[in-house]
Amino acid sequence: MGNIGSEKWKRQEVLDSDWRDDGFYYFKREMNAGRSCIKSYFSHIFIQICQSQSEMENRWKKTNHYIALKYQSKVQEVIEKSNFYLCLFVKEQISVKVRNEIESDSFCAKKYIFENNEKTLPRMLEDIENKIFRMNFPIPFKEFPKLKSMELQNFRGYAGKFSIDFRDSKENPASVVVIYAKNGVGKTSLFDGVEYALKGEVGRIVSLMAKDKYNKQKGAVYHNRDNADQEASVSMMLEGNIQILRKVARVAEGGNDCGVRTAIMGKEITGTSKDKDRWDRIVLPHDKIDSFISARTSTEQYKEWTKTVSLLSEETEEFENAYNEYRAAQRKLGKLKEKYEEIENKLESLSGAQSAVKNLTEIIHLYNKAAEEGQDLFFTSEADLEQYDSMINQTKKYSRELETKKKSLEEKISIAGEVLNKGVSFCQNIISSIDEISESIKKVELQIQRKQELDTLLQTDKENLSVVVTYQKEVDFLKKIAGYGVENTKGKCKEYLNIGIKIDELEKTLKYFESNLKSAIEEISKTELNINKYKSSQLSEEDYEQVLNKAKELDEKNKKLVEIQAEYKAAKEQGEQYEKLIGSTKKMIEDVAGFQLPKDVMELKSGEVNVSILLDDGKQKQLYDFEDRYRKVSMQMQVCQEEISKQTETAEELKEICQKGQEYLNAHRNINECPLCHTPFDDWETLFLRISNIQEQNEDSLKGQLGEYHAALNQICEEYESFNLQCEDLRKRQLESYKKTMERLIEESHSGERTKENCEKEENVLNEERKALELWFIQRGIQLSEFSSGGLEVWRKSQKALLSQCREELNRYLEKQEVAKTSADSTRTVLAALKEQKDKFVRDSEVYSYIQFWMKQPDSFDFSKYLQEQENLLKTYKDKQKTLQEQIKTYKDVENMELAVYTDSRDKQLKNLEQLKILKERYGIFEDLSEEGVTKSLKSWLQKKESYERQCEYLNQISEENSARSYFESYKVYCRELQDKEGECLEQEKVIEMAKEDFAEKKKNLETGLKSYFNRTIMNEIFRKIDPHDFMKNVVYDLSFNERDEPQLHIRVCEGDGEQADSYRPELYFSTAQLNTVAFSSFFSRALTAENIDFRTIFIDDPIGHFDDMNILGFTDLIRSILETIDCQIIMSTHDEKIFKILERKLNSDYYSSCFIRLPESEAVTWSV
DSSP, rough: OOOTTTTTEEEEOOHHHHTTTTTTEEEEEEOOTTTTSSSSSSEEEEEEESHHHHHHHHHHHHHHHHHHTTTTOOOOOOOHHHHHEEEEEEEEOOOOHHHHHHTOOOOSSEEEEEEEOOHHHHHHHHHHHIIIIIIOOOOOOOOOOEEEEEEEETTTEEEEEEEEEEBOSSSSOOOOOEOOTTTTSSSHHHHHHHHHHHHHSSSHHHHHHHHHTTSSOBBBBBBGGGGTTOOOEEEEEEEEEEEEEEEOOOOOOBSSSOOOOSSSBBBBHHHOGGGGGGGTTEOOOOOHHHHHHHHHHHHHHHHHHHHOGGGHHHHHHHHHHHHHHHHHHHHHHHHHHHHHHHHHHHHHHHHGHHHHHHHHHHHHHHHHHSSSOOOOOOOOTTTTTHHHHHHHHHHHHHHHHHHHHHHHHHHHHHHHHHHHHHHHHHHHHHTTTTTHHEEEHHHHHHHHHHHHHHHHHHHHHHHHHHHHHHHHHHHHHHHHHHHOOOOHHHHHHHHHHHHHHHHHHHHHHHHHHHHHHOOOHHHHHHHHHHHHHHHOOOOHHHHHHHHHHHHHHHHHHHHHHHOOOOHHHHHHHHHHHHHHHHHHHHHHHHHHHHOOSSOOOOOOOOGOOGGGTTTHHHHHHHHHHHHHHHHHHHHHHOOOOOOHHHHHHHHHHHOOOOOOHHHHHOOOOOOOOOOOOOOOSHHHHHHHHHHHTHHHHHHHHHHHHHHHHHEEEEEEEEHHHHHHHHHHHHHHHHHHHHHHHHHHHHHHHHHHHHHHHHHHHHHHHHHHHHHHHHHHHHTTTOOOSSSSSSHHHHHHHHHHHHHHHHHHHHHHHHHHHHHHHHHHHHHHHHHHHHHHHHHHHHHHHHHHHHHHHHHTTTTOOOOOHHHHHHHHHHHHHHHHHHHHHHEEEEEEEHHHHHHHHHHHHHHHHHHHHHHHHHHHHTTTTOSOOSSSHHHHHHHHHHHHHHHHHHHHHHHHHHHHHHHHHHHHHHHHHHHHHHHHHHHHHHHHHHHHHHHHHHHHHHHHHHHHHHHHHHHHHHHHHHHTTOOSSSSOEEEEEEEEOTOOOEEEEEEEESSSTTTTEEEEHHHOOOOHHHHHHHHHHHHHHHTTTSSOOOOOOEEETTTTTTHHHHHHHHHHHHHHHHHHSSSEEEEEEEEEEHHHHHHHHHHOTTTTTTEEEEESTTEEEEEEE
């Protein structure tokens, strides 16, 4: 039996010998693997081997009916009846039409066709095991806590507390949970709660709000709208007493409740907000599948799929960036090539300027022939703009130099003419007189220098004399101190300083006492004013009696005001209650007025009509019974019609089976048990008659049942019509009652409004009267903290207390005044005596001068040493004075000289000398200052001038040849740009190649990530298990960009197992159900292989809404295979009761750890509003 597990597969005996040797086999497979299995049972597998398609077409129906009659009819357990499989092995290729016809037949057993098959029986069993029972992929699953229960409080569609229990019949968390509810009952809100508990948000809602970001949703989003002001939360209880609890943010004023809240409990599982995207792998909302199905373009598919794969956001971003860089590089190369062609065209347009270049070259040649050595211009027609500009600059430089030389020659020519006109001898005499004038100037400058030295000596002597006088006075003063006595002077100085210190201290003390005295006088004045104030505020008994009466009058006003305010508040609250009652009554009138049941019971959908607004529980139950009875009878009638149709189709086959049964009975007249169904009969004749009439009996029986069903439907319709009339009568009576209630409430509301108006008027009058009384108190100087008789008594007592307090303070301030005055007078007396002593020193001016001198000296001052130093300095300056007098005597010769006269004479001679030197330099240009030499130089200079003028003309022509510049300005630039652009193109081609390789790598990374994220091996296995397209067996991904540079995801299905096999776009060939299978397979494979998550329950909201019958059976077998392979938990929902019942039958909770829940009412549900 190979690797299929021989202990599970048990070959069974084929009951009829006619079938035993006809390629027909019967096996039972024991179903008891995995922790999710509670109780074992058997699947029944029948194998029919056919040689060709035609043989299979002829035999399969007969085989199917044989299995139904001989085997399935004898099985008692419903779960085993639901697990019959007919596997048809044929040795050739089967047409799609035949395959679809056979495999879509749901009678008796689920059919599988294995084509091109010539395998042995063990290999066939291996194929069946892989196809139906085994999950042929490894799933990295370890034990994780399962979800036991869940509670939603005021969350989305659930008002109040909604609790749901996910435990199986053994009180353990169920491995598979299926929730049935009609659309609108709360399935999606339940799965929203799961996503919110794990992530703190619901992806579907976040996406919707992001699309409408400029019109922000206000009010309750996650809160139940009827309980938006109450606490909302989602709680999940896992095995091991692990709880995940997350509360919804309060509805912000002017905002909503979409703020992300950290999980209060279970943070170690949910993680932080940055971890939220990982939960998308195990939570599959219905809108994700719908989004895939509705995403018809590859661009839309890319957006939808990458949006769900947040864990690959980095690879997605790198893929898109790499493509953008690749396209940018291509666009850049295109622009570079356009620029290259543009430069080539510009080069061709420059050919007309070459004649100007030729003319320029000829002029340069003429200039070079006339130019002096070293003044040549080097230039060719191959030069570039830089060389051309350099040549032009050189031309301008040479032109400026020639102009300078020409001016110099003209100056020399002019001087030569001047010399020849004045005579050569005249010029020679001027040059010879220069030496005589120079010698005269030297003598005059010597006399001026001596006179200046004498003036300096005289000034120095004057300054020295002033210093001698100063030092003489200082020495005389010091000698007087010495005569008075150094110690005596020091003593006087110390005594004078001590008196000054005492005076300073006493002045500070006097200032302190005077300040205290001033402060005491001011406080006495203030206190006396307060005493007079409080005395005047004391009331006489008669005045107090009057004031007290006013206060009591205020008490009465205040009391009345409180009563009126209480009455107003009560009227206001009552008015608000009436408003709510009026609003709710108005809503009830609108609801009741709009209430209408369908006229025909077949249109009745109680879930779409809010019947509770009119009908009580009894009538609601009656309405639900109508719907339920009509649906059940309709289904029974449909089944009966289908049976009649099938019986018609199989009439010939049944007739053939009955004939064989009759032949068998004719050969075995001793038996009285049916050979087809083994039912016992009284005798052989009764049995033979029953088989002979079986077809007619069955037809009559079915037609009789169909008639009964028609009658039952008519009865239900009549009863419903009567019930509908009763409801309409009830609606009218109820509507009239609500209208009367509304009139009464409006009248009572108006009465309350009148009460409020009266209260407001009375309150205004009382407030005016209170203000007038309060003003009366204020005008009389009575400042009350509380305007009442109690406040008046408090004020009276406080006035007496304040008066007593002020008198005590006045006594203290008087004492303080006396002390301060006495102290100040005493201090002034002492201070006056000290000031008299100090003035006595000042009046003795000579001694006071000694004291002032000594006060300026440091403590270490040595008087004797200082006196000796001053005497020495005096002697030094007197000696210097004698020396200066002796030096002054040596300048007797210039003592009476007038310095200005000599200076003026020297300046005139210097000016004359300067003019003569200029003439000498001017005439020095001649090598030979003779008439012959001057004439020779003049001739040479005139020739040079002519040559310079000719060169200047050539240079001007070169500079003015502007048309040549445009050639050199552009030619080399274009050549260089052309070369640069060629290099840039080559470099850009390398960049493109690198970008292309990087893009291919990033594309491969993302495709690999998608294959890993949506595990392709597992996905294809799931895809095939659910019975996919006839010849498309595998799903592959391909990434690209369209002509608008938008990323695309091509999801292709392949005929074979390799990616090189022919592939197709599924949306071009697949139905909605098949597209549903592609999407579900991808997302479910992702959930099964999710890693790095501490809670692995898989949540799927209505995953199979578009499946047909065969897909549903394949899906059920897939879930069963997963439960038998791994220990996991799957919680799913469906709105289709048919799907729910199939799952409930094939995954029966007596045999599997399963839980089946109907919403809104179920034993697993507790809902307290």
